[in-house]
Amino acid sequence: MTRFLLRRLFGAAAVLVALAALTYLLFYAMPGDPALLACGKGCSADQLAQVRHALGTDRPLVQQFWTFLTTLVLGHGYSTGPSTIWCSAPCLGYSYQSNEPVTQMLLERLPVDVSLALGSAALWLLIGVGTGLFAALRPGRRRDRITNAVVLTLGSTPVFIMALLLLMGACVWLQVLPFPNYVPLTEDPAQWAQNLLLPWLAIALVTAAGYTRLTRAGVLETLNQDHIRTLRAYGYPERRVVLRHAVRGALPTVVTVAAMDIGMVLAGAVFTETMFGLPGLGKLAVEAASTVDLPVVCGITLLAGALIVVANTVADLLHAALDPRVRI
Amino acid sequence: MTLTETHAPAESAASPAGRERPAGGGPAGVLARLWALRGGRTALVTVAVLVLVALTAPWLAGLEGQDPNTFHDTLLNSATGGSPDGAFGGVSAQHWLGVEPTTGRDLFARLVYGARVSLGVAVGATIGQLLLGLLVGLTAGLGSRWADALLSRVTDLALALPTFFFSIALLAVVPQSFPRPLLLGLILSGLGWAPIARIVRAETRVLREREYVQAAVLTGAGNWRIARREILPGLVAPVATYTAIVLPQNIVAEAGLSFLGLGVRPPTSSWGQMLSTATTWFQVDPAYVLVPALTLLVCVLAFAGLGEALRVAFDPKASVPVRQRRARREAARPVPSTKDQAR
Secondary structure (H helix, E strand, O other): OHHHHHHHHHHHHHHHHHHHHHHHHHHHOOOOOHHHHHHOOOOOHHHHHHHHHHHOOOOOHHHHHHHHHHHHHHOEEEEEOOEEEEEOOOOOOEOOOOOOEHHHHHHHHHHHHHHHHHHHHHHHHHHHHHHHHHHHHOOOOHHHHHHHHHHHHHHHOOHHHHHHHHHHHHHHHOOOOOOOOOOOOOOOHHHHHHHHHHHHHHHHHHHHHHHHHHHHHHHHHHHOOHHHHHHHHOOOOHHHHHHHHHHHHHHHHHHHHHHHHHHHHHOOOHHHHHHHOOOOHHHHHHHHHHOOOHHHHHHHHHHHHHHHHHHHHHHHHHHHHHOHHHOO | OHHHOOOOHHHHHHOOOOOOOOOOOHHHHHHHHHHHOHHHHHHHHHHHHHHHHHHOHHHHHHHHOOOOOOOOHHHEEHHHOOEEOOHHHOOOOOOOOOEOOOOOOEHHHHHHHHHHHHHHHHHHHHHHHHHHHHHHHHHHHHOOHHHHHHHHHHHHHHHHOOHHHHHHHHHHHOOOOOOHHHHHHHHHHHHHOHHHHHHHHHHHHHHHOOHHHHHHHHOOOOHHHHHHHHHHHHHHHHHHHHHHHHHHHHHHHHHHHHHOOOOOOOOOOOHHHHHHHHHHHOOOOHHHHHHHHHHHHHHHHHHHHHHHHHHHHHOOOOOOOOHHHHHHHHHOOOOOOOOOOOO
16 A cells, blocks of 8 residues: 555656646747736836846746746745845745735635535535436436436536526526625625535536446446345345445445546636636636736646646545555 | 447447347448437437538528628617617517627627537547547557657646646637637647547557457558558547547537637637627526527537447447346446546
8 A cells, every 4th residue: 555655646746747847838938928928018128128037037948947946845035126025935926917926816716616616516426426326226217317318418518508507597587596796604604605505506517417427337336246136135125235335336436536526626616716706716717817917827727737636646545545456 | 438348340240230220330330320329310410400500601691691790789779788679689580599789790690600610619629639649549559668658658647737727828828819719729639639549549559469450460561551450440439439528528618718708709709709798698688698508508418419329329239229238238337537527
């Protein structure tokens, strides 16, 4: 197990470094001058050279990348005229638009995504595992086929259309809910849940489909095994055989996939946030992209990549812990 | 996934044909089996209609007597901030689906022209992904151990990337003067080839050990010839099935990026672009929102159904409409490992 653990962690670290290099190359080594973007309109040649020097884009590329990495790990001092500003440890630079430190901007947005991920994960697990069991109790029958069709339809629906239909249905036609307006959990838990209900539903309905299939397949596979035959021979009620014992067969994969999906939502649910106006990482990414705010875009891409890599590693380790056959 | 169980379509001809199953391999056989599935037939017809709409867009708009870029200020109500006069977003004999708020451009014309961009970008991106994936996968599968190790690592890395954030970022960095539909196609194919490469590599390594391929090696055939004559035919089923999964994902990706205002921009229309401008109007003019949203939904669902049906049609072990056996076999099948859609 230790060797497996070490190998997975090493692999994850390698991917993270490669990710940082790619992200850096993509944005700062592109044609088009970051200094010009940072300096803004009406920038004189003198100012431009100054900005270029401050950003370090007048130095060779390898050196620039090295500074970028050390800045990320150790922090970096920026001289702005007489005084020096110290940007501490995970330093991602400053936004071209608002001049705020990017790390702080990202940390401010993260609670929204945590709320979004945890709530929707609870819902999609409930819906997905529930419908999967429902279908698996009578394989091949009508309820199985109908569940299958509904799940395929929901799972193929783009999330922005799902969000749009939910918004129009609940807030305009039925008027059962007010338009969502994010309230932090620490301020008012009831308001927090009420306002996040539609976003949670939108993500959960689109995501649950995969879990229905996983649960159904896992349960049906386990039902063919010997220990289930023994339980049946002892006269256990079928419902109990399925709900107590066959579910376990589906568990490792469901947990693994859930860990990966939670990582994806944590990294920013771009469409859901844009549609419902939630101030999370995804919305920040779109805003930054449309104003070409390079440090912010770069920071979000890195953070999203890191979150996804970490989630995948956690998923792998969980899978190995739950299912010893995976460890090699 | 079943892809690994499926081999050359020639094998489906060799296996004993079920009573209900149209026999025969090759494209005609697969098409016949697809047609025999009720869901496959519906999906195929829907997809064909949508493609036809895209191809005949200028003619369809001409039939209505409108073009997608003419403003019709007279049809708008200035008191409500420019929403169209009349019911359902200004539906009339001249404007079959009404007009766009604030500009008065004809919605039907924009929708049919938008089909060209939406489907064109998706098809282009899919072809790009296929070519790159085949190239990398075949090279890794047939090349030396070093080439395989290197390319497999690159593929792993590409699979681990947050592709959606990368595409957002790339769209932001590339200047506006670069034609957006082309850029979208390039970005989607450049970031999405990895799953195909992985499938192709795995299949190639299995096929390479087959006796008929070994025989070709013994006759002194070069790598290129082996790839083309011996391996590629065996890749048709898994790659075609996967393509049917990837294509709707590309449609959604284009629509999503344009919806965020980063992809196609007006005056060019695509379904995602129409949805993007429409979302601010969903209280005043719901018809304006529902037209592109439902078109997109129908399109994506049709492609998803087609993919599902194609998977069954390509499976030599499936006796097509016999439900019981299919259900039992499906039970043993893990979910296809497609990349998740961005949320």
